[in-house]
Amino acid sequence: TGSSRPQRMLKAVQKNATKGDPKSVISAIDSYCRHKEWAMNVGDDKGLILDSVLTEVNPSTALELGTYCGYSSVRIARLLSPDSKLITIEFNPAFAIIARQIIAYAGLQDKVTLVEGASGDLIPKMKEQFGIKSFDFVFLDHWKDRYVPDTKLLEDCGLLKKGTVLLADNVICPGAPEYLQYVRNNPRYESRYYPSNLEYTKVEDGLEKSVFLG
Ligand SMILES: CCc1ncnc2c1ncn2[C@@H]1O[C@H](/C=C/CNC(=O)c2cc(-c3ccc(F)cc3)cc(O)c2O)[C@@H](O)[C@H]1O
Numbered sequence: 162t163g164s165s166r167p168q169r170m171l172k173a174v175q176k177n178a179t180k181g182d183p184k185s186v187i188s189a190i191d192s193y194c195r196h197k198e199w200a201m202n203v204g205d206d207k208g209l210i211l212d213s214v215l216t217e218v219n220p221s222t223a224l225e226l227g228t229y230c231g232y233s234s235v236r237i238a239r240l241l242s243p244d245s246k247l248i249t250i251e252f253n254p255a256f257a258i259i260a261r262q263i264i265a266y267a268g269l270q271d272k273v274t275l276v277e278g279a280s281g282d283l284i285p286k287m288k289e290q291f292g293i294k295s296f297d298f299v300f301l302d303h304w305k306d307r308y309v310p311d312t313k314l315l316e317d318c319g320l321l322k323k324g325t326v327l328l329a330d331n332v333i334c335p336g337a338p339e340y341l342q343y344v345r346n347n348p349r350y351e352s353r354y355y356p357s358n359l360e361y362t363k364v365e366d367g368l369e370k371s372v373f374l375g
């Protein structure tokens with residue numbers, strides 16, 4: 162049997178990136194996905210918006226929903242301050258195993274905790290299992306119909322505090338209409354849309370940034 166797309170992405174990193182150099186890992190993946198084989202990473206265009214929001218927030222604890230191959234885990238973790246941490250949740254073991262290797266290749270394994278499982282099961286365990294009081298930053302990039310239930314779950318578990326920033330990928334393509342409705346018409350959030358394009362294409366997409374007001 163042949164290799165999978167995530168396995169080919171890992172090979173491209175091992176071939177073209179420099180071990181311990183997150184920037185080279187990011188460009189190796191972007192180049193592979195732009196010129197060889199498209200994959201659902203947040204990508205370089207939306208990645209610049211992710212970088213600027215992260216730099217502004219400078220989170221101590223960040224959460225990512227939907228690791229996939231670890232591209233955005235690397236983008237996020239490379240910008241975290243020394244003692245800051247990223248927890249990333251992924252329920253597909255085949256993707257998780259690739260992501261762990263890509264995160265390690267970038268030399269970011271000490272800043273990233275990849276937890277295998279469904280977000281709905283793991284979010285309620287964040288406080289007790291990982292000693293998390295609340296998250297400063299959440300990147301939503303998993304199944305689009307899970308954005309609303311998981312946001313509500315984060316609220317209910319007391320994992321959001323005044324000022325927590327939620328950043329959601331794909332609010333236009335594939336789209337997360339219920340999520341946009343939820344955060345834009347909710348007095349507890351201050352939302353703003355960042356227009357961009359679907360990774361590696363000219364198709365319109367963008368990120369929605371929502372600040373929890375407490
Ligand atoms: C159960 C909760 C739960 N718990 C834990 N892990 C979960 C999870 N639900 C999902 N995962 C994992 O997250 C990743 C899925 C991500 C889903 N992302 C898109 O579907 C997407 C699509 C396009 C696009 C595709 C085709 C097009 F034509 C256009 C656009 C572009 C994008 O940027 C996209 O993010 C996988 O690793 C899942 O294993």
Ligand SMILES: [Mg+2]
Pocket residue numbers: 201202203302330331
């Ligand atoms: Mg996405």
